[in-house]
Amino acid sequence: MLEVRHLQALIALSETGNLSKAGRRLHLSQPALSHQIKAVEEHLGVELFQRKSSPLRLSPAGERLLGSAYDVIKTMQQCERDVARIAEGKAGQLRIAVECHSCFDWLMPAMDTFRESWPEVEMDLVSGFQPDPTGLLLEDQADLVIVSKAPSRKDVVYHPLFRYEVLALLARKHPLTRKTFLTAQDFAKETLITYPIPDDRIDIVREVLGPVGVNPVRRTAMLTVAILQLVASHRGIAAMPGWAVQPYLEKGYVESRPVRKQGLFANLHAATTRSLSQTAYMKEFISVMKKVSFDSLKRIAPVGADA
Numbered sequence: 001m002l003e004v005r006h007l008q009a010l011i012a013l014s015e016t017g018n019l020s021k022a023g024r025r026l027h028l029s030q031p032a033l034s035h036q037i038k039a040v041e042e043h044l045g046v047e048l049f050q051r052k053s054s055p056l057r058l059s060p061a062g063e064r065l066l067g068s069a070y071d072v073i074k075t076m077q078q079c080e081r082d083v084a085r086i087a088e089g090k091a092g093q094l095r096i097a098v099e100c101h102s103c104f105d106w107l108m109p110a111m112d113t114f115r116e117s118w119p120e121v122e123m124d125l126v127s128g129f130q131p132d133p134t135g136l137l138l139e140d141q142a143d144l145v146i147v148s149k150a151p152s153r154k155d156v157v158y159h160p161l162f163r164y165e166v167l168a169l170l171a172r173k174h175p176l177t178r179k180t181f182l183t184a185q186d187f188a189k190e191t192l193i194t195y196p197i198p199d200d201r202i203d204i205v206r207e208v209l210g211p212v213g214v215n216p217v218r219r220t221a222m223l224t225v226a227i228l229q230l231v232a233s234h235r236g237i238a239a240m241p242g243w244a245v246q247p248y249l250e251k252g253y254v255e256s257r258p259v260r261k262q263g264l265f266a267n268l269h270a271a272t273t274r275s276l277s278q279t280a281y282m283k284e285f286i287s288v289m290k291k292v293s294f295d296s297l298k299r300i301a302p303v304g305a306d307a
Contacts, residue, residue: 002040004076007069009036010048014066015295017055025294027302040065081117081280092276094285097126097136097145099201102224102244103268107146110292114285121281131198137273144282145271149201157277158269159286160303162243162293166203166264167256169231169238169245174255176237181258184214191236193227196220203266204239208259228254239264242299267303 012022012033019030026033041048048062058066098107111123126142134156136142150158168182176186187209199205209215219236221227227238228245231254239259242249249256258264270289276282293300 002043004073006036006040007072009033010040010062010066010069011073013037013049013056014058014062019056021294024300024302025291077117077284081284083280092279092281093122093124093143094281095124095126095142095144097130097133097142099130099133099145099147099197100195100241100244101222102241103146105244106293106296107289109296110285110289113292114288117284118281134271137271143272143276144285147269147271148203148266150267150269150271155274156271157274158271159277161268161270161286161290162297162300163265163267163303164300165242166239166259166266167242167245168204168259169228169240170255170257171232171234171237172252172255174234174237176257177255179257181261181263183260184208184212187216187237188214190216191219192216193219193221193230193236193238195227196222203264204259207264241266243297246298 009022009026009028012025013019016022016025019033023030023033028036037048044061044065046061047059048065050057050059096107096111098104115121115123126136130136130145133142133145133147134151134153136145137156138153146161147158168176168186170177176182176190179186187204192204192209194202194205199210217236219230221230224240224244227240228248230236231238242256245254245256248254270286272282272286
């Protein structure tokens with residue numbers, strides 16, 4: 001019997017064109033995803049994809065089923081929203097605080113997508129630097145915050161978004177580009193350029209430099225592009241999420257190296273209060289954020305997997 005997960009798998013494969021990307025979107029392994037598609041084909045007695053095509057191309061039967069899949073998923077989502085509105089009485093508001101400026105590159109498209117289905121939800125961004133982002137939830141100054149740290153806190157729930165690698169960023173022809181990876185000691189005689197946030201929220205300082213007592217000269221900049229400009233101008237080096245700087249790496253604006261031989265990895269979370277985490281519109285917004293980020297970003301993976 002066809003199930004919603006089968007339809008979602010078909011849609012993901014059709015939109016991404018390969019098992020790897022579709023699996024990342026659905027948080028499934030490639031074998032598990034292949035098994036789902038094979039189960040549908042066996043149930044219907046037809047092949048849904050043209051074999052050995054790259055990217056994957058649907059067969060005529062697959063095209064027919066895909067159209068119905070979109071219709072069914074759309075109808076179910078709308079039904080769930082309508083029931084939720086009846087049950088909750090009102091949709092409420094969604095005030096969002098963001099820890100990193102680079103998040104806006106995928107957050108804004110996610111907000112636009114969400115707004116199409118929940119136009120009655122009043123959305124807003126909490127501006128300015130926040131020394132205690134999750135504290136905003138408990139003070140009723142925000143409804144959702146995006147953070148890289150997830151400390152245990154009463155009444156705060158963390159929803160994993162994605163896992164990413166933190167890369168060391170260097171100017172082209174910087175002497176350290178001769179190395180295959182950087183160690184804490186490589187940062188000791190350099191100027192470290194970061195966002196103006198506390199050290200316990202800077203991965204390279206918290207996880208690598210601090211534990212071994214390395215304390216380089218520091219410089220801060222508010223914007224990602226400003227940090228990269230300083231790096232490119234040989235004013236210092238930085239360590240930032242690979243997904244946030246990928247476009248600049250592809251253009252050769254700066255160079256990157258792993259931090260430590262095993263790399264430096266971190267997770268991004270959406271934090272909400274426990275009560276808001278159960279509302280239909282919050283659940284859907286978190287789901288939309290995940291989908292948009294995995295569709296648009298490189299160098300990310302599901303939390304719990306290697307990036």
